[in-house]
Amino acid sequence: METNFYILVHIKTPEQLQTIGKFFIGNDRQFANGLFLQLNGNPAIDNQGVLFVELMETIHGLPVNIQLLACTLNELTENYRIITREVFRQSHLDDVRL
Numbered sequence: 001m002e003t004n005f006y007i008l009v010h011i012k013t014p015e016q017l018q019t020i021g022k023f024f025i026g027n028d029r030q031f032a033n034g035l036f037l038q039l040n041g042n043p044a045i046d047n048q049g050v051l052f053v054e055l056m057e058t059i060h061g062l063p064v065n066i067q068l069l070a071c072t073l074n075e076l077t078e079n080y081r082i083i084t085r086e087v088f089r090q091s092h093l094d095d096v097r098l
Contacts (some may be wrong), residue, residue: 002057003058004026004027005026005032005055006022006023006037006056006057009051009054010054012051025090026090028090033066035082036053036055039069039082040069040075041053041069041071042070045068045070049071051075052070052071053069053076053079054066054067066071075078
């Protein structure tokens with residue numbers, strides 16, 4: 001079974017963290033880590049944060065949290081742009097390499 005990487009987007013509600021978005025970013029660890037390093041946010045998580053992006057991998061179908069960033073709405077907007085651009089770039093580079 002292969003390892004897959006995802007970026008999850010969470011919002012903090014009074015009850016819990018609720019996942020509001022999930023991006024499949026492939027099975028290349030180097031690409032996943034490089035993409036996450038480009039994202040905006042603060043790795044210092046505190047009780048004030050409301051929006052979060054998380055790099056997660058699944059190993060044998062089980063989720064493993066790798067990194068988490070707290071971000072503002074503006075940072076989240078920019079992160080969506082970065083994720084979309086990089087996944088698009090990666091998928092088109094794979095097509096060119098074939």
